[in-house]
Amino acid sequence: MAKDLGVKPKYVSVDAANRAEFLISNKVDITLANFTVTDERKKQVDFALPYMKVSIGVVSPKDKVIKDVKELEGKTLIVTKGTTAETYFEKNYPNIKLQKYDQYSDAYQALLDGRGDAFSTDNTEVLAWALENKGYEVGITSLGDPDTIAPAVQKGNKELLDFINKDIKKLGEENFFHKDYEKTLHPTYGDSAKADDLVVEGGEVK
CATH class of the missing domain: 3.40.190.10 (Periplasmic binding protein-like II)
Structure with a gap:
């Protein structure tokens, strides 16, 4: 995503409780931290398309x-x-x-x-x-x-939100999220989980 934006990412560690706060206070631009989409959180931040x-x-x-x-x-x-x-x-x-x-x-x-x-x-x-x-x-x-897990941005940041959604759809066409699962998560889960039960490809929940 950073590559497609043409920027070098800076990674910031967050606690579960302050994921939304870091966006609201401009400490981060995007939250990608196992952030589950909920109605309550939608009042605070804008969620992009889901990936899990x-x-x-x-x-x-x-x-x-x-x-x-x-x-x-x-x-x-x-x-x-x-x-x-x-x-x-x-x-x-x-x-x-x-x-x-x-x-x-x-x-x-x-x-x-x-x-x-x-x-x-x-x-x-x-x-x-x-x-x-x-x-x-x-x-x-x-x-x-x-539930679904998705990237989140500051409320009203439509330009960045639209870019992320477009990128997620493009990556979905390449089957990126399944490939990434096999590379990063399958070694951990093994046969205890199936990719199709966890991965959302291109933002489309099936």
């Missing part, structure tokens, strides 16, 4: 694996602040105790330390993590309606 689709997943220790959301009642669920998982559980399961962290790394460490019974975020995240941490299992692979 996800659901909420829950990972827990294999010897005490959580396979049904009802099993979380009376237990502590770890979430990252500002994520769709946090919003989903607050809205649909207010009786489940949430333990919140600013960083994904801190949330995963809390699970490893036994400070919570399970951790919830996008299924793409927990599936990859569980493959690298053999004592853990994604007992719940899909909660709620599927």
Whole structure:
């Protein structure tokens, strides 16, 4: 994308909770940080066409694996602040105790330390993590309606938004996102996920 724009990209690290804020305050021009499209976020930023689709997943220790959301009642669920998982559980399961962290790394460490019974975020995240941490299992692979992940720009930045959408469509014609999945994500997921279940090609959700 930067190549097509003719610029050199500068990468900025963001927490899940401040992805929109960094756009609003002009700290970044584009957010590409596992940013799930929601109606609430649409009030703050403009989303381009999506490139991935996800659901909420829950990972827990294999010897005490959580396979049904009802099993979380009376237990502590770890979430990252500002994520769709946090919003989903607050809205649909207010009786489940949430333990919140600013960083994904801190949330995963809390699970490893036994400070919570399970951790919830996008299924793409927990599936990859569980493959690298053999004592853990994604007992719940899909909660709620599927969501999409997309680039975001500052509200009203139509010129940049139109460019990104045009670029995503062009890349879709080259099957870029499937090729990129095979190169970057398939080595992580292996047979636990299929490209067509996660990848959105050319911005068209199927």
